Amino acid sequence: xxxxxxxxxxxxxxxxxxxxxxxxxxxxxxxxxxxxxxxxxxxxxxxxxxxxxxxxxxxxxxxxxxxxxxxxxxxxxxxxxxxxxxxxxxxxxxxxxxxxxxxxxxxxxxxxxxxxxxxxxxxxxxxxxxxxxxxxxxxxxxxxxxxxxxxxxxxxxxxxxxxxxxxxxxxxxxxxxxxxxxxxxxxxxxxxxxxxxxxxxxxxxxxxxxxxxxxxxxxxxxxxxxxxxxxxxxxxxxxxxxxxxxxxxxxxxxxxxxxxxxxxxxxxxxxxxxxxxxxxxxxxxxxxxxxxxxxxxxxxxxxxxxxxxxxxxxxxxxxxxxxxxxxxxxxxxxxxxxxxxxxxxx
Numbered sequence: 001x002x003x004x005x006x007x008x009x010x011x012x013x014x015x016x017x018x019x020x021x022x023x024x025x026x027x028x029x030x031x032x033x034x035x036x037x038x039x040x041x042x043x044x045x046x047x048x049x050x051x052x053x054x055x056x057x058x059x060x061x062x063x064x065x066x067x068x069x070x071x072x073x074x075x076x077x078x079x080x081x082x083x084x085x086x087x088x089x090x091x092x093x094x095x096x097x098x099x100x101x102x103x104x105x106x107x108x109x110x111x112x113x114x115x116x117x118x119x120x121x122x123x124x125x126x127x128x129x130x131x132x133x134x135x136x137x138x139x140x141x142x143x144x145x146x147x148x149x150x151x152x153x154x155x156x157x158x159x160x161x162x163x164x165x166x167x168x169x170x171x172x173x174x175x176x177x178x179x180x181x182x183x184x185x186x187x188x189x190x191x192x193x194x195x196x197x198x199x200x201x202x203x204x205x206x207x208x209x210x211x212x213x214x215x216x217x218x219x220x221x222x223x224x225x226x227x228x229x230x231x232x233x234x235x236x237x238x239x240x241x242x243x244x245x246x247x248x249x250x251x252x253x254x255x256x257x258x259x260x261x262x263x264x265x266x267x268x269x270x271x272x273x274x275x276x277x278x279x280x281x282x283x284x285x286x287x288x289x290x291x292x293x294x295x296x297x298x299x300x301x302x303x304x305x306x307x308x309x310x311x312x313x314x315x316x317x318x319x320x321x322x323x324x325x326x327x328x329x330x331x332x333x334x335x336x337x338x339x340x341x342x343x344x345x346x
Contacts, residue, residue: 025078035205043093046162051088057104058084086126089205144201172201176303195257236290260306
């Protein structure tokens with residue numbers, strides 16, 4: 001065989017992609033801008049301030065970790081910005097400034113970098129940080145406000161509320177509380193149009209479903225996320241709502257459109273490093289997240305279950321991949337060695 005016709009054998013993967021890590025993160029940042037803009041319109045500019053604080057803390061935490069460990073600066077891949085944006089959009093629009101600061105540092109330093117950095121974290125950093133903040137500051141993390149009513153001019157001043165005083169805020173219960181309270185009766189009593197448009201109390205980026213749908217379309221068009229994960233998650237949430245709740249068909253759309261189900265399905269469950277690599281494993285992962293979400297909402301102490309479901313399924317991902325690992329074509333399991341009847345070599 002001539003020199004220029006040698007067969008080169010290399011380890012997998014054998015195909016490449018034009019999508020680099022930085023390009024992927026940039027696409028996610030663009031997609032996150034849809035719910036960010038919606039959150040600012042609904043709750044005012046303090047919501048933007050909260051997200052920016054979370055981003056600054058996440059980037060600063062990663063930079064400081066690399067500094068003290070004398071490692072190369074990795075903030076240029078933009079993944080810390082994505083983590084900060086996802087965390088900030090998961091926070092209520094009235095949280096004190098120190099909540100996103102602590103959460104951002106915790107997400108990158110202790111969940112991401114401590115375990116090796118991008119691609120080696122055991123769970124989604126933003127989801128884990130949100131749960132940490134729920135445990136640390138439960139009252140602040142569970143205080144929600146009604147959206148701005150633009151039909152009245154004085155209420156538009158709330159666009160700037162939060163920087164000086166919280167007096168302009170009107171606290172509001174989330175639909176999840178109504179769903180939980182009405183679970184036994186079989187009638188959630190929530191306005192589906194308000195849920196879809198985001199005219200409800202909730203976290204900054206989870207309430208407006210139109211914005212999240214636009215984000216999902218954008219990420220699917222550019223092939224940044226795997227369509228099977230959000231599809232499997234949403235379908236499983238619908239199926240288990242039907243099974244677990246009394247008069248379950250009344251709870252399918254309320255569960256899909258309330259809380260963090262859609263946001264988690266698009267931005268958190270689809271994290272590359274914490275989701276399965278196998279096709280069957282992906283469906284199991286998505287279905288398991290849907291089951292966990294509904295079980296926590298129906299029987300747990302928390303009204304919301306999406307973030308906890310994300311964390312639980314992230315922890316189960318290595319086991320799911322191991323069970324669903326496909327064998328190479330022609331693979332035969334080696335026979336077990338028989339024990340020496342004489343008790344071993346003399």
